[in-house]
Amino acid sequence: MADGGGVPAAVGHGVLQPADGCAFGDREWAFTFANYAQALTNPTYATLLWKSLKLAFWVTVWCVILGFPCAYILARMIKGRAREVLFLLVILPFWSNALVRVFSWAIVLRGNGVLDRAVNAISPWEVDLNLMFSDTAMVIGLVHSYLPYVILTTYLSLQAIDDTVIEAARSLGARFPRILWRLILPLAMPGLIAGAVLVFVPVVGSFMEPRLLGGRVGTTYGTLIEDQFVAVFNWPLGAALSFILLAVVLVILAAASPALRKATS
Amino acid sequence: MKTILMTTALAFVAPMALADEIRVLNWQGYGTDLDWAIAAFTEATGHTVVHEYFTSEQEMLTKLRTNPGAYDVVLINSAFTPQAQSEGLIGPIDAAKVPNLADVDPALVANEDLNAGGALHGVPWTWGLTSFAVNTGDFPEAPTSVSVFWDPALKGRVSIRDDALEAVQFAALATGQNINNITDMEAVKAKLTELMPQIAAFWSAETDWNQNMAAGQFAVATYWSGSAARSMSEGLPVAFVVPEEGAIGWLDGLSIPASSTKQDAAYAFIDWMIAPDFYVKWEAEGAPATSNTAAAAALPEDSFNRKVLGDPATVARVQFMRPVPDDVRESYLALWQELKAAQ
Numbered sequence: 001m002a003d004g005g006g007v008p009a010a011v012g013h014g015v016l017q018p019a020d021g022c023a024f025g026d027r028e029w030a031f032t033f034a035n036y037a038q039a040l041t042n043p044t045y046a047t048l049l050w051k052s053l054k055l056a057f058w059v060t061v062w063c064v065i066l067g068f069p070c071a072y073i074l075a076r077m078i079k080g081r082a083r084e085v086l087f088l089l090v091i092l093p094f095w096s097n098a099l100v101r102v103f104s105w106a107i108v109l110r111g112n113g114v115l116d117r118a119v120n121a122i123s124p125w126e127v128d129l130n131l132m133f134s135d136t137a138m139v140i141g142l143v144h145s146y147l148p149y150v151i152l153t154t155y156l157s158l159q160a161i162d163d164t165v166i167e168a169a170r171s172l173g174a175r176f177p178r179i180l181w182r183l184i185l186p187l188a189m190p191g192l193i194a195g196a197v198l199v200f201v202p203v204v205g206s207f208m209e210p211r212l213l214g215g216r217v218g219t220t221y222g223t224l225i226e227d228q229f230v231a232v233f234n235w236p237l238g239a240a241l242s243f244i245l246l247a248v249v250l251v252i253l254a255a256a257s258p259a260l261r262k263a264t265s
Numbered sequence: 266m267k268t269i270l271m272t273t274a275l276a277f278v279a280p281m282a283l284a285d286e287i288r289v290l291n292w293q294g295y296g297t298d299l300d301w302a303i304a305a306f307t308e309a310t311g312h313t314v315v316h317e318y319f320t321s322e323q324e325m326l327t328k329l330r331t332n333p334g335a336y337d338v339v340l341i342n343s344a345f346t347p348q349a350q351s352e353g354l355i356g357p358i359d360a361a362k363v364p365n366l367a368d369v370d371p372a373l374v375a376n377e378d379l380n381a382g383g384a385l386h387g388v389p390w391t392w393g394l395t396s397f398a399v400n401t402g403d404f405p406e407a408p409t410s411v412s413v414f415w416d417p418a419l420k421g422r423v424s425i426r427d428d429a430l431e432a433v434q435f436a437a438l439a440t441g442q443n444i445n446n447i448t449d450m451e452a453v454k455a456k457l458t459e460l461m462p463q464i465a466a467f468w469s470a471e472t473d474w475n476q477n478m479a480a481g482q483f484a485v486a487t488y489w490s491g492s493a494a495r496s497m498s499e500g501l502p503v504a505f506v507v508p509e510e511g512a513i514g515w516l517d518g519l520s521i522p523a524s525s526t527k528q529d530a531a532y533a534f535i536d537w538m539i540a541p542d543f544y545v546k547w548e549a550e551g552a553p554a555t556s557n558t559a560a561a562a563a564l565p566e567d568s569f570n571r572k573v574l575g576d577p578a579t580v581a582r583v584q585f586m587r588p589v590p591d592d593v594r595e596s597y598l599a600l601w602q603e604l605k606a607a608q
Binding site: 042044045047048051110111112113130132133214215216217218219224231232 | 421427428461462464465466467480481482598599602603605606607608
């Protein structure tokens with residue numbers, strides 16, 4: 001939903017509507033805000049948007065928590081050949097189709113799946129570990145899909161830190177936790193924030209992972225838009241919903257921009 | 266092309282004096298366009314058959330409206346027959362010209378929608394059900410009631426299709442209502458609200474239904490009769506159930522456009538299509554249920570279309586889907602979205 005080419009089409013479909021609601025053929029076109037009114041007044045859509053924003057928030061938090069240590073180890077603790085190999089492993093999932101990744105998670109997470117069997121093989125008592133079709137499954141699948149963005153952007157800023165700065169801090173008596181908190185983290189912040197934005201924005205509109213891993217709880221704002229386009233063929237409403245999503249994401253980024261500017265300066 | 270050449274060649278040696286080329290409008294790959302069937306029809310009658318396809322009912326109606334005289338036989342789902350009839354797109358059927366109509370199930374011939382405008386406007390051809398199937402691993406004995414969907418023991422092992430109309434009609438069946446005239450929407454909503462926590466996931470296509478059933482993720486899920494037959498023939502341990510509350514049915518009829526200029530050939534083709542000979546061969550390749558009781562009786566004993574759907578007691582429980590007005594459809598969709606968003 002966030003690709004540039006879709007935006008003009010979304011604007012056009014949201015306010016221009018063929019007289020009989022069908023998006024095909026040479027129909028009469030009319031200018032209307034009815035789709036926006038419908039999208040803004042229906043409480044169902046607001047509930048789903050809030051749910052998607054919460055999902056994107058948690059996915060982003062987990063990506064940052066897991067991505068920063070990975071990037072730190074890659075950038076500052078491993079040198080030479082091993083770094084190249086690990087780097088390759090980080091971006092390797094990007095080379096496979098996203099759908100394949102989600103389906104493999106389904107095999108791992110479901111009851112009597114790979115994870116369930118592995119845990120039960122080593123656990124002394126019976127554990128019923130069926131994570132499939134839950135919020136947890138959605139977060140796991142999405143974190144796996146988007147984690148490389150955070151690792152790559154954070155890696156770049158961590159690598160740019162001059163070694164002499166850290167040596168100076170150490171010579172003045174600073175220990176590692178203090179160096180990490182006062183020096184490395186602030187210097188890596190631009191990369192972390194860029195990564196977080198790259199994760200947050202597409203996850204708000206994600207629909208494939210929630211649909212396949214979330215099951216009953218997997219109805220999100222993204223699947224709502226998908227339904228308008230592929231299931232009920234209400235393209236005008238779908239376009240209005242996508243455009244509202246774009247506006248909400250822009251508002252969130254604008255509201256956060258003072259904090260972001262402070263953190264990156 | 267090869268087929269057309271072959272059938273044209275056959276037309277020259279055919280015994281019939283008057284050989285017409287009829288144009289059939291249907292979904293692609295849906296029975297009427299089977300090569301061997303057309304070749305046999307041409308050999309027997311001399312008429313040749315050309316196909317044109319539609320991908321939605323709206324497209325079919327548009328084609329009929331904009332190309333008068335272009336088609337001689339058209340497949341119309343019974344829920345759309347009244348609309349085609351009221352617009353004057355199709356003509357009444359002359360039963361005398363379709364000898365095999367005598368073997369067609371009288372209940373289907375009497376279908377209210379096929380008899381739009383007070384006369385038969387579509388010859389019942391095929392039908393099927395939306396009901397449910399169970400995993401035989403969980404159910405050594407198949408259940409007889411839809412109440413199994415609300416069984417607390419099966420929490421998280423239940424699935425229905427992600428479709429507003431199907432969900433609402435399914436709940437209408439469970440609450441003992443007429444699916445085409447739901448009077449108590451509150452009961453439907455309450456029943457669906459109660460169902461939601463039971464559901465593992467919504468299915469959307471045959472493939473994900475089969476995967477989840479095979480993995481043991483689903484124990485009971487709504488399903489289409491034709492898809493269930495396919496899953497069973499692929500070896501999936503499932504059984505299709507038509508519960509005592511009934512099931513949702515669809516019915517496809519073959520109609521003749523009012524503007525057709527080759528009506529005799531069209532009647533001959535329809536008669537050929539509902540005949541047992543054609544159906545028995547088609548069924549072996551995977552066909553929906555036939556409207557013709559003689560054709561159903563000619564099937565092998567163990568075939569799905571005879572064993573499960575061939576039982577008159579089953580047919581009697583089926584509620585055939587009638588046309589759904591747009592505003593009703595939209596209200597169902599709003600209810601369905603509200604229920605899903607609340608999860």
